[in-house]
Amino acid sequence: MRSVRRMxxxxxxxxxxxxxxxxxAAMEIPESTVSSWKSRGSISPGYWPLLLLLPVKRGGKKISLTQFxxxxxxxxxxRLARDRRKTAA
Structure with missing residues (x-):
């Protein structure tokens, strides 16, 4: 399996x-929250179900909660493997 690029x-x-x-807007949360997900490379698990229920644009890929x-x-x-390699170096 290829390395997953979080962001x-x-x-x-x-x-x-x-x-x-x-x-x-659809989740009724600040834009800064969604922006921070992208910059941090992670989304708090509490937001996963609602995010995945949002409609997918044409050409977009649906993803299940399990896949997510x-x-x-x-x-x-x-990320942990990269951190360990940095620490070991």
Whole structure:
């Protein structure tokens, strides 16, 4: 399995649901919260179900909660491995 780029897949999910402004409006949360997900490369698990219920734009890919959780876990494992390599060096 290829290395998961956290910010890339998170941005893709947000963009496939209309982008930062649309997601924030639909979820009734500040735009800064959605922006921080992209910059941090993670989304708090409490937001996952609502985010995944938002309609997907044409050409966007639907993703299940299980698939989302797997991506998040893989991204975290990748980040931990990078951190360990930096510490060992």
């Amino acid at each position: 890339d897949w998170i941005a893709e999910i947000i963009d496939s649901r209309g982008g930062t402004v649309a997601v924030a 959780a797997k991506l998040a876990c893989a991204a975290d494992a990748d």
